[in-house]
Amino acid sequence: MVSARIAVVLFNLGGPDSPAAVRPFLFNLFNDAAIIGLPQPLRYLIASLISRRRAVVAAEIYARLGGSSPLLAETRRQAQALQQVLRDGGLDATTFVCMRYWHPMSTQVAAAVAAMAPDLVLLLPLYPQFSTTTTASSLADWRQAAAVAGLVAPTRTVCCYPTQPGLAAAVADLLATALASTDPTQPTRVLFSAHGLPKRVVARGDPYPWQVAATTRAVVVALGRSGLDHVVCYQSRVGPLEWIGPSIEAELERAAADAVQVVVVPIAFVSEHSETLVELDVDYRTRADALGIKGYVRVPTVSCHPVFIDGLAALVQSALSGAGGPAPASGRRLCPADQPGCPCLPSTPAATAPM
Structure with missing residues (x-):
């Protein structure tokens, strides 16, 4: 695997990059079936209404941050730090940042990954805890975009790492x-x-x-x-x-x-x-x-804390040696059987519930 060319895609929610982007960012958010589970065109109409109503309040929030979200720049720093650690460890890895509700989104990133022609793709959501509203939504959107881009490289997925x-x-x-x-x-x-x-x-x-x-x-x-x-x-x-x-x-x-x-x-x-x-x-x-x-x-977020970045690198290494398919770092189902939203196969062993 050392000689393989690996694309590591880091997923996050994204945020508006200008005041003009606030309303379309909100529309993309509320038009996601994982957020509002109504059929189209009703979901489109509801998303249009909510995004129009919330745009003023949201614009005021982002105005406190200089008019845009810092999330993309922050995620890119994390991706660069992870890429450096992986390459220092001997992997021919290139990291990509993919946002769910604002640019760069799955269509653009999947095309860039396809152009790289990697030997393997590793999907790494920056959501430590799995949710159908975040991880599952991002991965579903990616699968559609990857198919359109003609991305055929084998893919491994880390679904969650709450106790990494x-x-x-x-x-x-x-x-x-x-x-x-x-x-x-x-x-x-x-x-x-x-x-x-x-x-x-x-x-x-x-x-x-x-x-x-x-x-x-x-x-x-x-x-x-x-x-x-x-x-x-x-x-x-x-x-x-x-x-x-x-x-x-x-x-x-x-x-x-x-x-x-x-x-x-x-x-x-x-x-x-x-x-x-x-x-x-x-x-x-x-x-x-x-x-x-x-x-x-x-307390600050972990951001580019070296121990956290090393933890992400460990997730990549673990996933590369696994069998593929959505799985936590251990390769075993973490959630108990009464959590049917878990993406892991229900036949895999479940951990004891945390206290």
């Missing part, structure tokens, strides 16, 4: 630094915050909350601090549907009532973007101040 040691160690390292910056005379609670999902998505068997819990457990173990006061919570709720909880707003209120300072960990985000730089850094910090919380510290 490099991910857990990198988050734990950043968390330890954040904890060291808090007031040692005051009690502290760690809020592991993930992007939320509507309850009806989870009711269909989406394993995302189970895997978020698994990541949290892995980080707490890697941190090595017994008795850590911590909780998993969810952010970024939109629309009228009932979402999974507890919400980060509710946990901030509970922290205020318990008179504890908080350290917020973006547990499901590996790159900085609007949900971290605006929601966590500005909106929820403002809410914490209004509630009288004396300390609010936000």
